[in-house]
Amino acid sequence: MPGYELIGKEEQKEIDSIFKNGNGVLFRHGFENIRNNSNKVLEFERNFAKLVGSKYALAVTSGTAALRVALASLNIKKGDEVITQAFTFVATVESIVESGATPVCTEIDKTLNMDPDDLLKKINKKTKAVIAVHMLGVPARLDKIKKICKKQNIPLIEDTAWGCGGSYKNKFLGTWGEIGAYSFDFAKTLTTGEGGMLVFKDKNTFLNAKAWHDHGHENNPKYPRWLDTRRSSGFNFRMSELQGAVGIAQLKKLKKIIKLQNRNMEKIKRKLSLIRNIEFREIIAGSNETADALIFFVKNKKTAILCREELLKQGVGTKILPEAYTWHFAGTWKHIPSLWSNFKNKINAFPKSIRLLEASVSIPINIHMENDIPEKIYQAISKVILKNN
Numbered sequence: 001m002p003g004y005e006l007i008g009k010e011e012q013k014e015i016d017s018i019f020k021n022g023n024g025v026l027f028r029h030g031f032e033n034i035r036n037n038s039n040k041v042l043e044f045e046r047n048f049a050k051l052v053g054s055k056y057a058l059a060v061t062s063g064t065a066a067l068r069v070a071l072a073s074l075n076i077k078k079g080d081e082v083i084t085q086a087f088t089f090v091a092t093v094e095s096i097v098e099s100g101a102t103p104v105c106t107e108i109d110k111t112l113n114m115d116p117d118d119l120l121k122k123i124n125k126k127t128k129a130v131i132a133v134h135m136l137g138v139p140a141r142l143d144k145i146k147k148i149c150k151k152q153n154i155p156l157i158e159d160t161a162w163g164c165g166g167s168y169k170n171k172f173l174g175t176w177g178e179i180g181a182y183s184f185d186f187a188k189t190l191t192t193g194e195g196g197m198l199v200f201k202d203k204n205t206f207l208n209a210k211a212w213h214d215h216g217h218e219n220n221p222k223y224p225r226w227l228d229t230r231r232s233s234g235f236n237f238r239m240s241e242l243q244g245a246v247g248i249a250q251l252k253k254l255k256k257i258i259k260l261q262n263r264n265m266e267k268i269k270r271k272l273s274l275i276r277n278i279e280f281r282e283i284i285a286g287s288n289e290t291a292d293a294l295i296f297f298v299k300n301k302k303t304a305i306l307c308r309e310e311l312l313k314q315g316v317g318t319k320i321l322p323e324a325y326t327w328h329f330a331g332t333w334k335h336i337p338s339l340w341s342n343f344k345n346k347i348n349a350f351p352k353s354i355r356l357l358e359a360s361v362s363i364p365i366n367i368h369m370e371n372d373i374p375e376k377i378y379q380a381i382s383k384v385i386l387k388n389n
């Protein structure tokens with residue numbers, strides 16, 4: 001999670017240039033007579049699209065907003081169902097609820113991402129979109145999921161909140177589906193404080209999103225903004241020039257971030273591989289993960305909690321699993337009625353997912369890692385496993 005680890009003078013320089021060269025124009029539209037061609041959000045979008053190999057990119061205010069705009073661009077509405085997975089951040093489901101549609105969740109498998117077999121079971125006539133999540137930067141089973149969606153003619157959205165800069169079969173995450181949605185909040189690989197990005201395959205969907213995220217504005221060059229033409233109703237999820245400026249500088253660091261995270265993760269993985277009775281999360285062949293976290297399965301919930309306690313004694317934390325899975329597991333979201341009322345067996349709606357999640361330990365990967373961290377992690381985990389297996 002190094003976006004915030006590698007933030008500094010480059011980002012500062014981009015922000016300063018808005019004031020030095022662009023007369024402090026912080027709005028992405030208009031003010032052409034005073035902004036001196038300073039268009040930070042536009043530049044960020046263009047650079048992002050180029051880097052991931054997409055034709056169309058749209059910057060927005062958050063990853064949650066990106067998902068909401070994605071659903072609007074596909075005209076998802078009340079009466080529709082959108083399928084995502086039981087292990088994700090609550091934002092994925094919230095975006096579906098906010099679109100008026102009903103959220104449906106699948107089980108996960110050992111990739112800790114969408115189980116394609118369960119996806120197939122949950123698709124019905126009402127299903128109008130699928131949101132596959134690359135949880136904590138590990139690619140979902142994109143081949144299988146994409147094939148299912150294609151066969152059923154259902155658009156695939158990739159929730160790439162954690163997957164920015166990761167790839168599968170040399171194609172960037174977010175560019176496999178019809179739409180890719182990214183988050184740049186402060187805990188993500190690339191950060192603009194708050195922020196998000198969308199990439200699209202189809203021009204019409206992109207234009208829908210562009211208008212919807214800006215009250216329906218088409219930003220028609222023939223008219224001043226106040227006389228602008230309208231494509232639809234919409235909302236305001238516009239990114240500001242300040243975020244755009246930070247994004248430009250952060251994007252230049254993305255490749256380096258992914259490389260260093262993978263290097264540090266490998267160091268930890270090599271040590272942990274010496275311990276019998278733990279099993280690493282499945283990474284499918286062809287994956288280039290963002291290496292945001294290293295996750296492994298232990299015997300049960302009790303052992304996972306003991307691992308966390310022992311890691312804390314060594315000054316090492318865990319990330320989401322086991323301590324915060326309730327914010328990331330649909331089986332606990334009683335506060336979302338349209339999701340909860342769908343569960344036939346409320347006590348145990350996702351038996352496979354809960355078994356995997358409760359027995360998972362997730363180690364956060366940082367860029368600035370002290371040399372003794374892999375050894376400390378090894379000591380903590382081996383001590384627990386020795387006593388509890």
Ligand SMILES: Cc1ncc(COP(=O)(O)O)c(C=O)c1O
Pocket residue numbers: 062063064065088089091092133135159161162182183184185194195196
């Ligand atoms: C899987 C997933 N989707 C969406 C989001 C929402 O992103 P944001 O915090 O930028 O709104 C998050 C944030 O953590 C996430 O983990």
